[in-house]
Amino acid sequence: MPAILPPARSAAWPKRRRFLGIGTASAAAVALGTGLFASAPASADNRRSPGYPFTLGVASGDPAHDGFVLWTRLAPEPLAEDGSGGMPPEPVDVEYEVALDSRFTRVVRRGSAVASPELGHSVHPEITGLSPAREYHYRFRALNEISPAGTARTAPPPTSLTGGLAFAFVSCQKWDQGHYTAYEHLAQEDLDLVLHLGDYIYEYPIEGDLRGTVPDHLLVETTRLEHYRVRYGLYKSDPHLQAAHARFSWVVTPDDHEVDNNWADEISQDDDPPEEFLDRRAQAFQAYYENMPLRRASMPVGPDMGLHRRLPYGRLADFTMLDTRQYRDDQPCGGRIVDDCPERFAEDHSILGEAQREWLIDGFRRSQARWHVLGNQSPMTQTDHLEGEAERVWTDPWDGYAADRERVLTAAVEEGVHNLVVVTGDRHQNYAADLKADYRDEDAATVAAEFVGTSVATGGDGQDIGEQGRAFLAANPHFHFVNEQRGYVRCRVTPREWRTDFRVVPYVSRPGAPVSTRATFVVEDGQPGVVQSA
Structure with missing residues (x-):
């Protein structure tokens, strides 16, 4: 079975789309940027960059048992207003090396890819033929400069029930609301991979005290390709974020703010004409691809992008990354926090879309893994704001699509999924x-566990628990823990046990915060509920 199974476009892409281009880039640029085809060097060996080209660091992603995808983007001036990153409008040859050692004396793969202006001078070479369950070192060379080195670990063999897996998941990193201290600590962890579950950037204008520290062209909402490119340039310039990318392979999926707050399919937050919003979405998706370690299977075609995918980790775990934005129906009751919204139970209302939901259920049916992990953008669990019989829920997350939640969780039980754990960002x-499956039934059985992770920076310093958190605990008996600090979530998985550590920092308004484990929860093999560890 292939290591990664992206959905077939004929099944998952809505037919009404009339966009035929690959964003604003050509198919040839995509192929050259992945190193798929050999090419003559696009720049002379003695050519010099207008500045150090690797200011945004390096990354790897979507690990398989025999390789991974590498990433870098040439940007000597990452905040250049035109989105060029300070690069001239011509292609540049980028060489890469993969080695068994940090000194690169035992190189096992060499190659080149072309960084073209059509793709923001990014490259995404896909490395294959490596040994499973092994750490590798990689680096790039371009314009007579050498990049920082990164490390990436391949997954175990497909038939192996490996003894353990360690990963972390993160989300929500609004640059102007706090330091990326969580990434400083995450980069020191001993992990196999990192999941990013959305809101890598925010489309809003830079706000607050930091407005005076950035160029004026960052004080606008991102709506065009150059806007999105510059916003990624700002966020990815952070050294702690770069260190976390370089240290581990990442598996990424966007939520809403990479495009527009609370968007749903072709509907924007402000109800812009669909053709205008789809054009914006196409540009946002292209910038996302340009700045993430994604394989060519995820390259957007106009406003459509292959984001839901499966990555096996031997027979210990299957990672299924969901896309809860691209195919959803419009949020019921305006996507607000509401007291009464019968529409949220409508059978024909979906957060996944029929094709993606059937693809997900088919994965349940086929999986041989001990643990099934859903990478999910917004909480699947019911989050009632009111204690007692009355309900008050937010209809943008899965609470607005209760029938889809019931179908997915019921199917997991019916298809014999051994252990289903949902990991989520956003909140x-x-x-x-x-x-x-049905929170209206007081006697409904627990069928899975969900761990929702806090933000890296969004919301500022936070607190241990506030009024809303206490209300959630009082109103939702299925909740076992709420915390409102910043940080990340670390998960350690063995065939017999899943252990989740909520890693938090006391502040992000200034650098240097220590990290601690606020609470630890366990899911035992065959027992779907969460239990707090002493």
Whole structure:
């Protein structure tokens, strides 16, 4: 079975799309940027960069048992207003090396890819033929400069029930609301990979005290390709974020702010004409691809992008990354926090879309893994704001699509999924919760576990628990933990046990915060509920 199974476009892409281009880039640029085809060097060996070209660091992603995808983007001036990164409008040859040692004396793969202006001078070479379950070192060379080195680990063999897996998940990193201290600590962890579950950038104008520290062209909302490129340049200039990317392979999926707050399919937050919003979405998706370690299977075609995919980790775990934005129906009741919204139970209302939901359920049916991990953008669990019989829920997350939640969780049980654990971003809070197919039934069985991770920076310093967190604990008996500090979530998985550590920092308004484990929860093999560890 292939290591990564992206959905077939004929099944998952809505037919009404009339966009035929690959964003604003050509198919040839995509192929050259992945190193798929050999090419003559695009620049002379003695050519010099207008500045150090690797200011945004390096990254790897989507690990398989025999390789991974590498990434870098040439940007000597990452905040250049035109989105060029300070690069001239011509292609540049980028060489890469993969080695067994940090000194690169035992190189096992060499190659080149072309960084073209059509793709923001990014490259995404896909490395294959490596040994499973092994750490490798990699680096790039371009314009007579050498990049920082990164490390990446291949997954175990497909038939191996490996003894353990360690990963972390993160989300929500609004640059102007706090330091990336969480990444400083995450980069020191001993992990196999990192999941980023959305809101890598925010489309809003830079706000607050930091407005005076950035160029004026960052004080606008991102709506065009050059805007998005510059915003990624700003965020990715952070050294702690770069260190975390260089240290581990990442598996990424966007949520809403990479495009527009609370968007749904072709509907924007402000109800812009669909053709205008789809054009914006195409440009946002292209910038996302240009700045993430994604394989060519995820390259957007106009406003459509292959984001839901599966990555096996031997027979210990299957990672299934969901896309809860691209195919969803419009949020019921305006996507607000509401007291009464019967529409949220409508059978024909979907957050996944029928094709993606069937693809997900088919994965349940085929999986031989001990643990099934869903990478999910917004909470699947019910988050009632009111104690008692009355309900108050936010209809943008899965609470607005209760029938889809019931179909997915019921199918997991019917298809014999051994252990289903959902890991989620978005909420700027930490939760540990039991998942039930129907929260209207007080006797409904727990069928899965969900861990929701807080933000890296969004929301500022935060607190241990506030009024909203206490209300969630009081109103939702399936909640076992709420915390409102910043940080990340670390998960350690063995065949017999899943252990989740909520890693938090006391402040992000200034650098240097220590990290600690606020709480630890366990899911035992065959027991779907979460249990707090002593």
